[in-house]
Amino acid sequence: MGGDSNVSGRDSSILEFFAARVDRMRSSEIRELLKLIRRDIISFAGGAPDPITFPQKDQLNEAMEYISQNYMKAFQYGITDGLPSFREELIKFMERNMGIKASLNEVLITLGSQQAIEVLGKVFINKGDKVAVGLPTYIAALQAFNLWRPRYIGVPLDFEGMRVDLLEAVVKKYRNTSKPIKFVYVIPTGQNPTGTIMPLERRKYLLELASKYNFFIIEDDPYGFITFSEDIPPRLKALDTEGRVIYISTFSKIFAPGIRIGWIVATSEVMRYLSLAIQSSTLCPPNLNQYMLEFFLKKRYLDENIIRIRKIYKEKRDAMLESMDLYMPDKVEWTRPVAGFFVFAYLPDYIDTKRLLYYALEHEKVAYVPGRGFYADGSGYNTMRLSYSLPPPDQIRDGIRRLSRVVAKAIRKEIDYRTIEEAAV
Amino acid sequence: MGGDSNVSGRDSSILEFFAARVDRMRSSEIRELLKLIRRDIISFAGGAPDPITFPQKDQLNEAMEYISQNYMKAFQYGITDGLPSFREELIKFMERNMGIKASLNEVLITLGSQQAIEVLGKVFINKGDKVAVGLPTYIAALQAFNLWRPRYIGVPLDFEGMRVDLLEAVVKKYRNTSKPIKFVYVIPTGQNPTGTIMPLERRKYLLELASKYNFFIIEDDPYGFITFSEDIPPRLKALDTEGRVIYISTFSKIFAPGIRIGWIVATSEVMRYLSLAIQSSTLCPPNLNQYMLEFFLKKRYLDENIIRIRKIYKEKRDAMLESMDLYMPDKVEWTRPVAGFFVFAYLPDYIDTKRLLYYALEHEKVAYVPGRGFYADGSGYNTMRLSYSLPPPDQIRDGIRRLSRVVAKAIRKEIDYRTIEEAAV
Numbered sequence: 048m049g050g051d052s053n054v055s056g057r058d059s060s061i062l063e064f065f066a067a068r069v070d071r072m073r074s075s076e077i078r079e080l081l082k083l084i085r086r087d088i089i090s091f092a093g094g095a096p097d098p099i100t101f102p103q104k105d106q107l108n109e110a111m112e113y114i115s116q117n118y119m120k121a122f123q124y125g126i127t128d129g130l131p132s133f134r135e136e137l138i139k140f141m142e143r144n145m146g147i148k149a150s151l152n153e154v155l156i157t158l159g160s161q162q163a164i165e166v167l168g169k170v171f172i173n174k175g176d177k178v179a180v181g182l183p184t185y186i187a188a189l190q191a192f193n194l195w196r197p198r199y200i201g202v203p204l205d206f207e208g209m210r211v212d213l214l215e216a217v218v219k220k221y222r223n224t225s226k227p228i229k230f231v232y233v234i235p236t237g238q239n240p241t242g243t244i245m246p247l248e249r250r251k252y253l254l255e256l257a258s259k260y261n262f263f264i265i266e267d268d269p270y271g272f273i274t275f276s277e278d279i280p281p282r283l284k285a286l287d288t289e290g291r292v293i294y295i296s297t298f299s300k301i302f303a304p305g306i307r308i309g310w311i312v313a314t315s316e317v318m319r320y321l322s323l324a325i326q327s328s329t330l331c332p333p334n335l336n337q338y339m340l341e342f343f344l345k346k347r348y349l350d351e352n353i354i355r356i357r358k359i360y361k362e363k364r365d366a367m368l369e370s371m372d373l374y375m376p377d378k379v380e381w382t383r384p385v386a387g388f389f390v391f392a393y394l395p396d397y398i399d400t401k402r403l404l405y406y407a408l409e410h411e412k413v414a415y416v417p418g419r420g421f422y423a424d425g426s427g428y429n430t431m432r433l434s435y436s437l438p439p440p441d442q443i444r445d446g447i448r449r450l451s452r453v454v455a456k457a458i459r460k461e462i463d464y465r466t467i468e469e470a471a472v
Numbered sequence: 473m474g475g476d477s478n479v480s481g482r483d484s485s486i487l488e489f490f491a492a493r494v495d496r497m498r499s500s501e502i503r504e505l506l507k508l509i510r511r512d513i514i515s516f517a518g519g520a521p522d523p524i525t526f527p528q529k530d531q532l533n534e535a536m537e538y539i540s541q542n543y544m545k546a547f548q549y550g551i552t553d554g555l556p557s558f559r560e561e562l563i564k565f566m567e568r569n570m571g572i573k574a575s576l577n578e579v580l581i582t583l584g585s586q587q588a589i590e591v592l593g594k595v596f597i598n599k600g601d602k603v604a605v606g607l608p609t610y611i612a613a614l615q616a617f618n619l620w621r622p623r624y625i626g627v628p629l630d631f632e633g634m635r636v637d638l639l640e641a642v643v644k645k646y647r648n649t650s651k652p653i654k655f656v657y658v659i660p661t662g663q664n665p666t667g668t669i670m671p672l673e674r675r676k677y678l679l680e681l682a683s684k685y686n687f688f689i690i691e692d693d694p695y696g697f698i699t700f701s702e703d704i705p706p707r708l709k710a711l712d713t714e715g716r717v718i719y720i721s722t723f724s725k726i727f728a729p730g731i732r733i734g735w736i737v738a739t740s741e742v743m744r745y746l747s748l749a750i751q752s753s754t755l756c757p758p759n760l761n762q763y764m765l766e767f768f769l770k771k772r773y774l775d776e777n778i779i780r781i782r783k784i785y786k787e788k789r790d791a792m793l794e795s796m797d798l799y800m801p802d803k804v805e806w807t808r809p810v811a812g813f814f815v816f817a818y819l820p821d822y823i824d825t826k827r828l829l830y831y832a833l834e835h836e837k838v839a840y841v842p843g844r845g846f847y848a849d850g851s852g853y854n855t856m857r858l859s860y861s862l863p864p865p866d867q868i869r870d871g872i873r874r875l876s877r878v879v880a881k882a883i884r885k886e887i888d889y890r891t892i893e894e895a896a897v
Contacts, residue, residue, distance in 0.1 A: 101547045104540065111536045115529065122526045122728035158583055158754040165753045169619075191752045194594075303547035307758040327616040328590045329583040329754070333732035333761060 089446035090414040091433040094239070094388050097363075100356045101303045106348050113342040114335060121338045125331040127322050129156025129310070133337040136344035137310060144350065145271070146285040147294065152315040155322060156332045160269055160297035160309035165191040166328070167265060167293065167311075170320045171229065172197045177221060179231040181209045183391070183421030183430070185239040185267065188232055199423035200228060206382055208245035209233055211252045218260045230263040230293075235283055237270030237387020240421045240432035244385050247280035254283065257291045268296045270387035272353045275361040279386065290314040298340060300388075301353055306336045360388070366440035367433065367447060374451035376458050381433075388436040391418065393429065398457045400431045405467045406457075411449040514871035515839040516858040519664070519813050522788075525781045526728045531773050538767040539760060546763045550756040552747050554581025554735070558762040561769035562735060569775065570696070571710040572719065577740040580747060581757045585694055585722035585734035590616040591753070592690060592718065595745045596654065597622045602646060604656040606634045608816070608846030608855070610664045610692065613657055624848035625653060631807055633670030634658055636677045643685045655688040655718075660708055662695030662812020665846045665857035669810050672705035679708065682716045693721045695812035697778045700786040704811065715739040723765060725813075726778055731761045785813070791865035792858065792872060799876035801883050806858075813861040816843065818854060823882045825856045827889045831882075836874040 102110075114121045120130075128134070134154045141147040157163040164187070172178065172195035180189065182201040189199070200221075202214045214231065221227050233253070235245040245253075257264050266283045284294035290313070297309035311321060325331075343349045367390055371381060381392040394400060401417040408414055418430025433450075435443055456462055527535075539546050545555075553559070559579045566572040582588040589612070597603065597620035605614070607626040614624070625646075627639045639656065646652050658678070660670040670678075682689050691708045709719035715738070722734035736746060750756075768774045792815055796806060806817040819825060826842040833839060843855025858875075860868055881887055 095549050098544045098548060101543070104543065107540070108536075111533075115532070118526070118529065119523045120730075122730035123523060124520050124724075124729040161755045162753065187752065187755070194752065299549075304549040305545075305547035305759040307754070307756070327612065327619065328587060329732065330586045330612070331732070333758065334730040335761065336758060 088408060088412045088414050089438060089442050089449065091435065091438070091443075091446060091450070092414040092416050093437060094434050095437050096300050096304060096388075097359060097437055100300075100352070100359055102343065102348070102352065106343070106346075107339075109346075110339045110342040114338045117338050121335050123334060125334040125337070127326045127331050128152075128318070129154070129332055130334055130337040130341065133341040133344075136341050140344050140349065141312070144353075146281055147312060149312050150315070152318060153312055155311045155313075155318055155325070156337065157295075157309045157311060157325065158329060158332055159299060159304070159307045160267065160295050161187060161191065162325070162329070163295040163297075163309050163311045164188050164265075164267070166321050166324045167295075168192045168195050168197075169324050169328075171263075175226060177226050177228045179214055179217065179228050179262075180423050181233065181238065182424060183240055183418060183427055184232065184423065185234060186420045188267065189421075189423055192232075198226075201422070201424045202231075204238070204241055204243060206243055207249060208235060208238055208241075208243045209249075209253075211249050211256065214253070215256055215260075218256060218262065222260055227260070228262050230265055231257070232265045232267065233283075234267045234270075236268060236279065237273055237384065237389075239270070239387065240389050240416070240418060241382045241391040242384025242387045242389040243382055244279065250280055250283055250286060254286055254289075254291070258289055262291075264292045266292050266294045268294060269300055271296060272301050272356070273360055273388065274357065274386040275364060276385045284312055290317075293317060301356060302340065302343065302349060306339065308332060308336050308340055360436065362440055363435040363438075363443055364390075366443040367435040370444045370447035371451075374448050376451065376455045378458050379454060388434050390433045390435065392431050392433060394431070394454060395458055396429045397460075398454075399428050399464075401428065402464045402467075403453065403457050403462070406462050406464070407450065407453045409467060411453050413446045413449040413453065415450065513833060513837045513839050514863055514867050514874065516860070516863070516868075516871060516875070517839040517841050518862060519859050520862050521725050521729060521813075522784060522862055525725075525777070525784055527768065527773070527777065531768070531771075532764075534771070535764045535767040539763045542763050546760050548759060550759040550762070552751045552756050553577075553743070554579070554757055555759055555762040555766065558766040558769075561766050565769050565774065566737070569778075571706055572737060574737050575740070577743060578737055580736045580738075580743055580750070581762060582720075582734045582736060582750070583754060583757060584724060584729070584732045585692065585720050586612060586616065587750070587754070588720040588734050588736045589613050589690075589692070591746050591749045592720075593617045593620050593622075594753075595749050596688075600651060602651050602653045604639055604642065604653050604687075605848050606658065606663065607849060608665055608843060608852055609657065609848065610659060611845045613692065614846075614848055617657075623651075626847070626849045627656075629663070629666055629668060631668055632674060633660060633663055633666075633668045634674075634678075636674050636681065639678070640681055643681060643687065647685055652685070653687050655690055656682070657690045657692065658708075659692045659695075661693060661704065662698055662809065662814075664695070664812065665814050665841070665843065666816040667807045667809025667812045667814040669704065675705055675708055675711060679711055679714075679716070683714055687716075689717045691717050691719045693719060694725055696721060697726050697781070698785055698813065699782065699811040700789060701810045709737055715742075718742060726781060727765065727768065727774060731764065733757060733761050733765055785861065787865055788860040788863075788868055789815075791868040792860040795869045795872035796876075799873050801876065801880045803883055804879060813859050815858045815860065817856050817858060819856070819879060820883055821854045822885075823879075824853050824889075826853065828878065828882050828887070831887050831889070832875060832878045836878050838871045838874040838878065840875065 134151055138149055168191050174196040176197050177200050178197040179200040179202050181204045200217050203210050218228050284292045294312040298306060364384060378395045379392055381390050384390060404417055416432040418427040418432055559576055563574055593616050599621040601622050602625050603622040604625045604627050607628045625642050628635050643653050689708060709717045719737040723731060803820050804817055806815050809815060829842055841857040843852040843857055
């Protein structure tokens with residue numbers, strides 16, 4: 048296939064002529080950085096779950112047997128909205144564990160929650176539509192929405208999540224314009240990247256605003272079960288009486304990402320559009336994977352696993368916070384997550400964490416994600432996301448010790464960034 | 473969740489205000505019709521493979537063991553382009569069975585070939601771009617492309633596939649305009665819906681045109697292995713020396729649709745864009761499913777299964793053609809497929825097959841797909857697609873007998889359509 052050299056050589060104009068909207072597609076900074084990470088580096092960069100939280104082998108073997116019993120259907124095409132028997136089990140799971148009630152046509156299965164985000168962008172964002180997001184917020188949601196050219200309205204976060212009072216101010220500002228705010232994208236529990244939890248009062252306030260000013264809320268909840276306290280407020284969807292919350296979640300963190308199954312809960316009217324969009328995009332989710340999860344839900348193995356998983360991540364969260372308390376210089380602030388995978392750190396504002404990363408990788412063999420990509424307004428250059436999900440507690444302690452040395456050096460302005468960046472090129 | 477009634481009742485304007493581009497999303501006519509099909513109806517409508525062609529249980533058990541050995545990776549996040557070890561096996565499979573040579577960065581794994589089609593539309597179609605398609609062509613490709621508002625240039629088919637001479641005429645016509653034809657979407661082997669095969673000379677001619685007039689070819693090849701003759705011309709991709717062919721295929725017909733895995737072969741330069749688009753859409757394909765297929769490729773079970781599958785579908789194809797020869801009225805013409813799942817029939821032009829379907833379902837309990845949806849120009853109202861993939865040979869014979877009675881009656885103008893449609897409402 049000599050074609051490769053041909054297109055890029057003789058006639059590179061073919062591709063320029065051919066491609067559309069590639070300007071709106073950029074690789075995630077996280078992903079590009081992850082490529083730099085070698086085995087000897089302690090990484091707080093990725094957000095991958097720890098494989099020790101994955102389903103247990105004997106339970107998987109039972110699930111395989113169940114798939115085998117449903118062989119004919121498990122290997123056939125499914126329906127776009129997802130396997131009905133699986134959705135029924137999921138509805139029961141949500142009712143007993145999340146206080147969310149839904150009927151069959153209010154639940155739709157997706158290829159991970161990423162497809163849920165992408166399809167919401169596809170169905171609902173017209174060019175220039177105003178979408179409110181946290182400053183900072185989940186980078187891959189911004190990337191998925193970007194394709195449709197929304198105008199982001201950034202709403203600052205504090206240690207209790209999105210500042211809903213500031214949201215109200217911007218909602219009011221745009222309410223009588225031709226383009227009011229269409230929806231708010233929010234991660235109320237274990238926010239990515241900050242790890243914050245929005246308290247109940249703020250949740251209620253957000254729902255009141257949605258009703259009063261007529262907008263939708265997209266509640267992204269991948270970490271809703273990765274919680275380290277008994278005192279977690281109910282999901283927005285569980286408090287929603289008007290069908291204004293479009294709830295999305297995933298099995299990636301409570302089962303395993305390799306299964307690529309997420310879901311959406313919304314009114315059947317919203318669902319009709321989402322379903323059409325998914326139909327032309329992937330036809331249907333894999334029945335095979337749905338049967339596997341159906342079994343884990345049916346047997347309540349997933350319920351049991353959630354209890355086990357919480358302990359694992361709590362230990363890691365503790366290791367990170369304790370080490371940060373011990374080693375991080377005074378001038379650094381960070382969140383104290385009660386849910387999720389992440390600690391978010393704010394450095395003095397003369398430090399650019401993206402430039403600092405090269406030094407950290409090279410001299411202390413430790414990795415993190417520079418916070419800037421999570422800010423829709425391009426700010427946050429002095430922030431970093433630290434994930435405790437993958438490394439074991441000992442490595443977390445060691446890594447934080449190393450990172451603290453890097454940060455201390457940066458605070459003392461002892462790093463010559465130019466030399467490092469030249470070496471990196 | 474009283475929200476549903478609320479949104480549709482008190483304030484249905486919320487959703488109207490909220491939704492974007494839903495005008496470009498329509499449910500497939502096929503899918504809507506399939507909902508009408510009850511158990512007692514013989515259906516030639518769907519294109520689902522026969523479950524007897526699915527992988528054998530003892531081989532599946534071995535594959536489960538293989539997944540278990542690769543447990544940690546199989547359940548973790550994968551990379552966007554697909555599992556490298558799986559792609560390596562796929563490359564060997566293509567080389568030994570398809571004469572296609574590719575390197576690792578020229579192969580990308582998708583969620584069925586539908587995602588391949590969708591992502592090609594996303595990356596390459598700007599509003600008003602000219603895209604040449606067969607008259608008729610695969611309906612779900614049109615639906616996926618529609619979202620981006622291309623201008624379709626319909627190229628008639630004959631019993632040997634797309635009329636490439638007519639394609640040349642339109643390519644010439646638009647070559648010096650501001651919008652020349654960007655790409656041709658073509659299904660050269662076992663075309664959907666006609667079942668035709670494009671002969672070697674025509675394939676070469678198409679590749680020459682692409683080079684001469686500078687356009688790309690999307691070769692969609694789900695039925696490339698479902699062939700009933702030793703004398704099948706090579707795939708366009710195997711003949712491509714300039715990297716102009718973007719090849720897409722799927723494991724749905726040679727393994728099972730429930731696994732939802734397809735793939736793309738293109739130059740690494742094209743791939744870079746496709747990969748970015750997929751990243752923000754589904755992150756990565758499921759590792760679990762890829763390990764399963766990797767095992768079947770490695771053990772060459774898939775190669776063996778293809779031989780078995782061909783016999784199964786050949787028998788069904790024979791049953792359909794023999795019955796049609798026997799029972800169909802003189803004034804009907806149809807294709808004689810040497811590959812794929814479909815026979816396409818042309819009725820006298822005063823017959824509307826969509827209207828006729830209600831009668832067929834009601835009075836003869838037989839289903840087909842009206843051909844009109846496959847025509848980008850809205851013609852084809854007198855055509856129908858008949859799939860022999862799912863029913864067993866005896867049912868095929870019985871169904872064709874029934875359908876022939878319906879068609880004969882329509883030809884004699886003995887059907888009162890108004891009465892039927894009123895009853896259906």
